Amino acid sequence: MTKPGRTIVLIAEAVILVFALLYFGMRFTSNSAVEYSNSLEHFKYGSTGGEILAGIPYSVWMTLPRIFNLPGGRYESFGFIYEAGKDLPIGVSKRRYQGIDRVSFNCAICHYGSVRDTPDSKPVLIAGMPSNTVDLRAFYQFLFDAAKDQRFSAALVLSEDKAMGIHEDFINRQIIRYYAVMAMQSFMITYSQRLNFIMSEPPFGPGRIDTFSPAKALLNFPTSPDKMPENERIGTTDFPSIWNQRKREGMWLHWDGNNNDVAERNRSAAYGTGAYPPTLDRPNMQRIMNWLLDEARPPKYPYPINAALAARGKTVYDQLCDGCHGPDGVNFAPNYKELGKVTPIADIGTDRHRLDSYTLPLAMNQSLLYAGTKDPNERFRHFRKTYGYANMPLDGIWLRSPYLHNGSVPTLHDLFEASANRPKTFYRGDDVYDPIRVGFKSNSPERNGRKLFLLETTCAVSKDCEGNGNQGHEGKNYGTELPQADKDALVEYLKTF
Amino acid sequence: MLNLSPVWKRRLLTLLVVVVVVGAVLGFTVWYKFFRQVDDGPFATAEERFLYGSIDAENTAGLPYWIWVALPQVFPDLLPGNGQGGYRAFGVPWEQGHEMPTGFTKKIIGFPRVANNCAICHTTTYRTRADEAPKIVAAGPNHTFNVQAMLRFLTACAADPRFNADTLLAVITQQTKLSFIDKLAYRYLLIPRTRDALLQRSGQLAWMNRPHWPDWGVGRDDPMNLTKYFLTNLPWDSSVGNADFPSIWNIGLREGKNLNWGGETPAPISVIIDSALGLQADPKTVVETSKWLLSYLTAKRAPKYPFPVDPILAAKGKILYDAQCASCHATGSPRVGTVIPIQEIGTDPNRLDTWTQEAADKANAAVAKLGIQRVGLIKTNGYQAVPLDGIWIRGPYLHNGSVANLRELLEPVENRSKVFYRGYDVYDPVNVGFDTQSADAIRLGFKFDIGIKGNGNQGHLYGTTLSAEDKSALIEYMKTIGPAEGE
Numbered sequence: 001m002t003k004p005g006r007t008i009v010l011i012a013e014a015v016i017l018v019f020a021l022l023y024f025g026m027r028f029t030s031n032s033a034v035e036y037s038n039s040l041e042h043f044k045y046g047s048t049g050g051e052i053l054a055g056i057p058y059s060v061w062m063t064l065p066r067i068f069n070l071p072g073g074r075y076e077s078f079g080f081i082y083e084a085g086k087d088l089p090i091g092v093s094k095r096r097y098q099g100i101d102r103v104s105f106n107c108a109i110c111h112y113g114s115v116r117d118t119p120d121s122k123p124v125l126i127a128g129m130p131s132n133t134v135d136l137r138a139f140y141q142f143l144f145d146a147a148k149d150q151r152f153s154a155a156l157v158l159s160e161d162k163a164m165g166i167h168e169d170f171i172n173r174q175i176i177r178y179y180a181v182m183a184m185q186s187f188m189i190t191y192s193q194r195l196n197f198i199m200s201e202p203p204f205g206p207g208r209i210d211t212f213s214p215a216k217a218l219l220n221f222p223t224s225p226d227k228m229p230e231n232e233r234i235g236t237t238d239f240p241s242i243w244n245q246r247k248r249e250g251m252w253l254h255w256d257g258n259n260n261d262v263a264e265r266n267r268s269a270a271y272g273t274g275a276y277p278p279t280l281d282r283p284n285m286q287r288i289m290n291w292l293l294d295e296a297r298p299p300k301y302p303y304p305i306n307a308a309l310a311a312r313g314k315t316v317y318d319q320l321c322d323g324c325h326g327p328d329g330v331n332f333a334p335n336y337k338e339l340g341k342v343t344p345i346a347d348i349g350t351d352r353h354r355l356d357s358y359t360l361p362l363a364m365n366q367s368l369l370y371a372g373t374k375d376p377n378e379r380f381r382h383f384r385k386t387y388g389y390a391n392m393p394l395d396g397i398w399l400r401s402p403y404l405h406n407g408s409v410p411t412l413h414d415l416f417e418a419s420a421n422r423p424k425t426f427y428r429g430d431d432v433y434d435p436i437r438v439g440f441k442s443n444s445p446e447r448n449g450r451k452l453f454l455l456e457t458t459c460a461v462s463k464d465c466e467g468n469g470n471q472g473h474e475g476k477n478y479g480t481e482l483p484q485a486d487k488d489a490l491v492e493y494l495k496t497f
Numbered sequence: 498m499l500n501l502s503p504v505w506k507r508r509l510l511t512l513l514v515v516v517v518v519v520g521a522v523l524g525f526t527v528w529y530k531f532f533r534q535v536d537d538g539p540f541a542t543a544e545e546r547f548l549y550g551s552i553d554a555e556n557t558a559g560l561p562y563w564i565w566v567a568l569p570q571v572f573p574d575l576l577p578g579n580g581q582g583g584y585r586a587f588g589v590p591w592e593q594g595h596e597m598p599t600g601f602t603k604k605i606i607g608f609p610r611v612a613n614n615c616a617i618c619h620t621t622t623y624r625t626r627a628d629e630a631p632k633i634v635a636a637g638p639n640h641t642f643n644v645q646a647m648l649r650f651l652t653a654c655a656a657d658p659r660f661n662a663d664t665l666l667a668v669i670t671q672q673t674k675l676s677f678i679d680k681l682a683y684r685y686l687l688i689p690r691t692r693d694a695l696l697q698r699s700g701q702l703a704w705m706n707r708p709h710w711p712d713w714g715v716g717r718d719d720p721m722n723l724t725k726y727f728l729t730n731l732p733w734d735s736s737v738g739n740a741d742f743p744s745i746w747n748i749g750l751r752e753g754k755n756l757n758w759g760g761e762t763p764a765p766i767s768v769i770i771d772s773a774l775g776l777q778a779d780p781k782t783v784v785e786t787s788k789w790l791l792s793y794l795t796a797k798r799a800p801k802y803p804f805p806v807d808p809i810l811a812a813k814g815k816i817l818y819d820a821q822c823a824s825c826h827a828t829g830s831p832r833v834g835t836v837i838p839i840q841e842i843g844t845d846p847n848r849l850d851t852w853t854q855e856a857a858d859k860a861n862a863a864v865a866k867l868g869i870q871r872v873g874l875i876k877t878n879g880y881q882a883v884p885l886d887g888i889w890i891r892g893p894y895l896h897n898g899s900v901a902n903l904r905e906l907l908e909p910v911e912n913r914s915k916v917f918y919r920g921y922d923v924y925d926p927v928n929v930g931f932d933t934q935s936a937d938a939i940r941l942g943f944k945f946d947i948g949i950k951g952n953g954n955q956g957h958l959y960g961t962t963l964s965a966e967d968k969s970a971l972i973e974y975m976k977t978i979g980p981a982e983g984e
Binding site: 053216219220221222226227228229232276277278344345359360361362363364365367368369371372373379380381382383384385387 | 563566569570571573574576578579580581582583584585586591593594595596598628629630631670671672673674940
């Protein structure tokens with residue numbers, strides 16, 4: 001070759017090299033979440049940053065239900081809610097990180113519910129209410145089982161990708177084929193071992209989770225049965241509603257009232273979405289938080305309310321409930337009487353498993369979380385071990401069925417019965433509303449093909465009752481000894497919250 | 498002088514400037530990343546400084562902060578199996594919401610490092626009921642803390658194959674974003690060097706890990722053997738001197754008296770200096786630090802008894818106390834703070850026998866060699882009669898913590914518990930001491946057996962022949978012995 005020719009080739013090579021470096025550099029440092037300008041859409045599908053350390057490759061997420069023959073080829077059987085035209089259910093976010101689309105959960109997975117009048121009517125989806133249909137533990141069990149299953153292979157993921165029309169480019173196909181699936185399998189197996197003690201608790205069913213055992217797993221506390229006291233093992237709780245957070249600032253939050261800082265509580269909850277101190281997407285999280293503080297509101301009760309009866313119920317409420325639960329569903333604020341404070345377990349008398357599962361050593365160790373971030377104010381400093389359950393505001397209480405911290409009482413009508421007369425077993429996870437008893441229907445074992453969960457409050461049927469006790473919040477001070485007419489009036493009034 | 502062309506002169510000059518600038522940047526980076534000292538104060542209160550303030554032990558004994566954070570998360574299987582997680586498994590007092598447990602300091606020397614201060618052994622927690630947050634009392638005996646278990650944990654981590662950069666950094670990077678340089682520093686410098694330092698420490702502590710050797714258990718260490726084996730080259734002997742951490746408030750009472758259970762140290766400042774050196778405080782600053790500690794501890798008072806006291810019964814008890822106990826224990830009495838001969842006091846002699854004149858001479862020489870002037874250690878033949886301010890919270894009792902509570906202390910030896918559980922912080926106002934027998938005390942506590950060498954509960958038989966009524970009166974008075982805070 002002539003000298004100028006060689007020079008041209010050299011220059012061309014250099015240019016290609018520079019572009020290749022630039023391309024791969026940009027590709028593998030990419031980190032961008034799918035953004036939503038609307039704050040509600042952002043709450044539903046926006047990212048907390050969980051995909052970075054705990055994400056599942058989009059291709060794997062999409063193809064797993066088909067590989068394992070889940071009904072409809074999606075995750076609806078776990079109660080996940082899909083909106084028309086969306087590939088991901090509410091509560092699942094997407095981010096491109098290091099060139100690969102990954103998905104993870106966000107806040108909406110536990111705080112977005114569904115309500116309908118009849119089995120055949122179209123469900124109304126409500127942001128900020130407890131995810132009454134979502135069975136997260138069953139989903140995790142599915143993932144852990146899948147990780148160990150031979151059918152979960154890169155080859156199948158790629159062929160299902162093709163069948164579904166999901167396009168991964170050549171490089172990502174190689175990454176999936178030779179790395180991503182294997183890495184996910186080994187991550188899931190390690191993770192499942194760490195969470196083993198949670199998975200061996202009595203089943204939660206839809207709408208419930210153990211909130212603080214995962215924090216023990218995060219800090220890798222010794223959790224083997226010989227090291228963890230039996231009474232600290234079970235922490236089953238209902239997903240709460242998360243409306244009106246501004247008015248809750250300064251109250252003791254979580255069921256046992258173990259934290260009085262809304263922002264810190266949110267960072268703590270973000271761990272559940274896979275977002276860690278170095279990966280938390282702070283601007284996105286702030287948007288979610290702003291929405292929770294000032295925009296998230298419960299919807300009005302959609303069925304008729306007997307105004308006269310409700311007015312009578314208000315007098316009962318003002319006498320009996322107002323001291324702990326605030327004046328009504330709107331005008332509550334911290335420092336109102338006992339609202340937002342903790343009622344000792346001996347007084348409230350409800351199932352104490354959840355209380356005991358949150359321990360003093362855990363509260364102490366949580367002080368180290370977020371110690372290593374740029375903003376020193378992010379470090380956790382508000383967690384406290386308590387010895388009772390917190391008095392909650394009752395905004396949107398009609399949508400927060402089943403009741404009590406462990407969701408052991410299906411309806412408001414049942415709540416005002418003494419525990420002996422409350423249902424011993426019932427089905428959780430239905431989204432058909434029962435305006436007579438005020439709460440979700442709880443007597444059907446399935447809903448439109450989705451199996452519901454039989455909750456046992458006592459051990460009459462099997463041994464899966466621990467943590468499900470429906471006792472407590474009863475007696476003279478709690479309305480269970482009122483005349484029936486007063487109870488009916490009180491329930492009527494609570495519909496207005 | 499070389500005769501260079503102007504071109505070469507310019508080139509050389511440029512080179513020189515480049516070398517100097519690069520050198521300065523490099524030097525600054527190394528200084529900034531590894532040597533830059535940032536004061537950990539000021540603290541809002543003197544108590545905060547006592548609980549969390551550095552005594553400059555971070556340079557020699559400090560663990561890199563993120564390694565310190567990661568270890569219990571990487572090695573939960575090496576923690577004591579009491580079901581508690583993190584450093585709490587060792588029984589450290591830890592204010593909820595506070596970053597560090599009491600007695601742990603965090604100071605930046607290039608990078609954040611964690612070491613200990615005096616509060617590690619001298620902070621008490623107590624609860625009046627199981628369902629309340631522990632109250633923290635600075636300068637009291639840390640009866641819940643198992644220092645030996647912590648030392649063993651740290652060295653066991655270092656000896657474990659999981660103590661490597663990959664494993665530790667995987668945990669660390671979930672909690673903080675390390676810069677590229679910091680990651681390199683952790684991987685190639687801090688993690689391997691910390692491992693080596695901990696392994697070296699395990700060599701220094703091998704004497705306490707001899708087979709079938711009695712454990713210190715919670716609230717105790719082997720103070721004079723620690724002093725002996727750290728400061729002198731004396732060979733291991735068979736002595737066992739496990740002794741309770743003492744309270745160190747109102748230390749001014751001890752001026753001119755003997756300190757340490759055996760009275761081996763004749764001056765408060767010397768005890769403070771030696772203890773700080775034991776935590777590997779910097780010899781260059783230790784005297785100044787110790788002077789501050791002395792002033793803080795001189796002003797510090799015991800906490801008030803938190804339950805009701807029957808004043809009439811206590812008044813009756815005071816008469817008994819004045820007659821039976823005051824001559825050795827009351828402030829200003831002739832024998833307080835002096836050594837009572839072992840033949841007279843009759844308590845377990847093992848602790849006394851750990852110390853010798855030879856050890857005292859060699860230890861004094863070693864401290865003098867560090868350039869530190871202090872009143873030296875001596876050899877005695879008994880145990881000192883301690884002042885009893887705040888005695889209600891200083892259980893278990895006697896120098897080796899072998900008597901569960903004050904009620905048992907007034908019983909003859911055969912009626913004192915032979916086995917009980919130390920380290921649970923719920924108070925027992927009936928027996929006046931900590932709860933040592935409930936299910937939670939057993940689950941969380943350390944089993945104390947008087948049959949083990951050094952744990953004998955004999956001796957100090959004073960008051961054991963009083964009537965039951967008189968004993969109750971005496972105990973009622975003892976709840977009030979101060980001066981307490983505000984008195």
